[in-house]
Amino acid sequence: MQKGILFGSLLTLALGVAQAQKVDTPVAIGVSVAQTGNVALLGQEQVIGAKFAEKFLNARGGINGTPFKLVFQDAGGDENTSINAFQNLINKDKVVGIVGPTLSQQAFAADPIAERAKVPVVGPSNTAKGIPQIGNFIARVSAPIAVVAPNAVRQAVKINPNIKKAAVLYAQNDAFSVSETGTFQETVKKQGIDLATVQKFQTTDTDFTTQVTAVLNANVELVIISGLAADGGNLVKQLRQLGYKGLIVGGNGLNTSNMFPVCQKLCDGVIIAQAYSPAQPSAANQVFVKAYREQYKKDPPQFAAQTYAGVQVMVEALKAIDRKKKISTWDLDDLRVELNKQLLLGKYNTPLGAISFDKEGEVNQKDFYVAQIKMKDAKNGSFVYLK
Numbered sequence: 001m002q003k004g005i006l007f008g009s010l011l012t013l014a015l016g017v018a019q020a021q022k023v024d025t026p027v028a029i030g031v032s033v034a035q036t037g038n039v040a041l042l043g044q045e046q047v048i049g050a051k052f053a054e055k056f057l058n059a060r061g062g063i064n065g066t067p068f069k070l071v072f073q074d075a076g077g078d079e080n081t082s083i084n085a086f087q088n089l090i091n092k093d094k095v096v097g098i099v100g101p102t103l104s105q106q107a108f109a110a111d112p113i114a115e116r117a118k119v120p121v122v123g124p125s126n127t128a129k130g131i132p133q134i135g136n137f138i139a140r141v142s143a144p145i146a147v148v149a150p151n152a153v154r155q156a157v158k159i160n161p162n163i164k165k166a167a168v169l170y171a172q173n174d175a176f177s178v179s180e181t182g183t184f185q186e187t188v189k190k191q192g193i194d195l196a197t198v199q200k201f202q203t204t205d206t207d208f209t210t211q212v213t214a215v216l217n218a219n220v221e222l223v224i225i226s227g228l229a230a231d232g233g234n235l236v237k238q239l240r241q242l243g244y245k246g247l248i249v250g251g252n253g254l255n256t257s258n259m260f261p262v263c264q265k266l267c268d269g270v271i272i273a274q275a276y277s278p279a280q281p282s283a284a285n286q287v288f289v290k291a292y293r294e295q296y297k298k299d300p301p302q303f304a305a306q307t308y309a310g311v312q313v314m315v316e317a318l319k320a321i322d323r324k325k326k327i328s329t330w331d332l333d334d335l336r337v338e339l340n341k342q343l344l345l346g347k348y349n350t351p352l353g354a355i356s357f358d359k360e361g362e363v364n365q366k367d368f369y370v371a372q373i374k375m376k377d378a379k380n381g382s383f384v385y386l387k
Helices: 002-019 040-059 079-092 104-117 150-159 175-190 209-218 229-241 257-267 283-296 302-324 332-345
Strands: 027-031 068-072 121-123 138-140 165-171 194-201 222-226 247-250 271-274 347-350 353-357 369-375 381-386
Touching: 027 040, 027 079, 027 302, 040 068, 040 229, 040 257, 040 283, 040 302, 068 302, 079 104, 104 121, 104 138, 104 175, 121 302, 150 175, 150 222, 150 247, 150 271, 150 369, 165 175, 165 209, 175 194, 175 222, 194 209, 209 229, 222 229, 229 247, 229 257, 257 369, 257 381, 271 381, 283 302, 283 347, 302 332, 302 347
Parallel strands: 027 068, 121 138, 165 194, 165 222, 222 247, 247 271
Antiparallel strands: 271 369, 347 353, 369 381
16 A cells, blocks of 8 residues: 555656656747738738847847747637647647737637636737736737727828718627727717718628728718728728728728738828837837848838737846746746746837836837828838828
8 A cells, every 4th residue: 555655656746747847948939920811911010020029139149148939830810720829839839928819809719728828928919908808828019909099080080170970890700800990989979970880891801892882872081991901901992993082091900011902002091090100219119120121121010010029028028037047947837927927027118119018918008100001003102100
């Protein structure tokens, strides 16, 4: 009996030792954004921002001399793909934390996987209401749409003070768009504008004749679209082709130059609120912009800057931990928990400006912007920031 007890104790001890895993170097940070599917127009910019952060920050010492590596898993454009990506990063790739996914819809599905595994997540573009409240291990560097979106409507009224009626269109199968349209509709009413029609569509739609006809029949001066780059771009295009002449406000899903080939010259004039500007005056941003321009010959877009910031805050939190106890001596599970604590405690000078997190993981950010698309030709254009 005593031998059985002793053997059981030794077996338990052996299993415990086997389960405790030291942190490998280079330290692995997961990135799960949309590389394929109908969300890839946004995810492509996020991949660039993450890879730029890996190269730029490692060249400056990484984690106090210890390099880090980014491990990419494609989050695709739906919930199941993002769930699988998170599971692979946590269980197969053994990452210390995850930057991702691209959509709020995906975050509501995949973030609980990380929460249960006690793996910290930093959302680079998840702006819907309720994201940080998913759990204690969930944070975001993307400011909530309720803070950002109203700026675009106010700018539209500034451009045309005679706006009397507005139409709102949104993708009903996307959690972010549903959350964003609620903010837009509330803002329209607060501005004293009549909400003449609300039209729904799917992110997979390509024909918007029904919705555009309803908008034209409502005789509005302002159209507000909450969707993604592909469907949003097609909607803008069809609105203009069928004769709509008024202002168009696009939501955060249209906040990418990858939309330009979709609506081409008809993208011109679309107004979009921004959580980032290359003109943001902080030293951290100006260094980032200079290096980005040197490599890509253009200004960094918002999704690249936010994803860069997501990687940056993880690396800086790991540096703070490493100064107290070398990263290589940590058990992986313990480091994940400590990383989450340190993330929420830190203050970070990023391309977005100075940011920090509240106790729920919500980003604290001061500066926001509004831009208007100016097209040079059928494929090339830029975001011109408005005052």
